């Protein structure tokens with residue numbers, strides 16, 4: 001989990017805050033990412049620690065109308081799954097039908113596609129069971145995500161703001177292209193490029209035998225089997241037989 005669902009929340013619950021540019025660096029078991037803030041004009045902004053959560057420096061230290069917080073991973077193939085995201089400080093202005101009628105907006109993507117997005121308002125149904133309208137959390141749908149954009153939209157641009165309290169997810173390295181993951185299609189096998197095995201077939205010096213390569217078969221081929229990853233060595237005559 002990045003951030004803290006309850007209690008005192010600090011920058012260090014998310015990663016390393018960089019004073020030089022106002023971003024946060026994430027490093028989870030060597031899989032790296034960053035959190036960036038943007039102003040309503042799209043310029044780089046500064047992340048704040050407000051309400052035990054993350055906000056964007058500007059009109060207020062929370063995420064105000066048009067400001068953005070972007071959480072992304074840049075390690076090749078890194079993806080988040082089963083994401084739950086929590087918000088705080090969505091008070092009266094976020095009540096549906098209120099004057100400002102403000103809402104929190106979110107967009108999730110993987111490698112720039114598979115876009116999912118939505119918006120929601122104050123937690124009037126007590127969906128998280130804490131009895132507090134201003135706090136809520138929800139699960140981002142979809143299989144893979146490497147980037148999440150959070151913003152606030154208020155049609156009347158009345159002072160309305162919220163903060164991101166926490167982000168809970170499973171993080172792994174994923175295989176396959178973005179369009180391989182339609183729910184109706186078989187999922188790609190998991191891979192871990194960080195796991196490698198050194199293999200030598202044959203013998204560099206000394207007595208070399210078939211067994212140094214694999215298993216010789218009746219048809220004269222050799223079967224290779226390295227930790228369950230299999231292959232074949234086949235000989236052909238000049239005529240291709």
Ligand SMILES: [Ca+2]
Pocket residue numbers: 055056057058059060061062063064067
């Ligand atoms: Ca702000």
Ligand SMILES: [Ca+2]
Pocket residue numbers: 062088089090091160161162163
């Ligand atoms: Ca607020």
Ligand SMILES: [Ca+2]
Pocket residue numbers: 123126127128129130131132133134135136
């Ligand atoms: Ca709530």
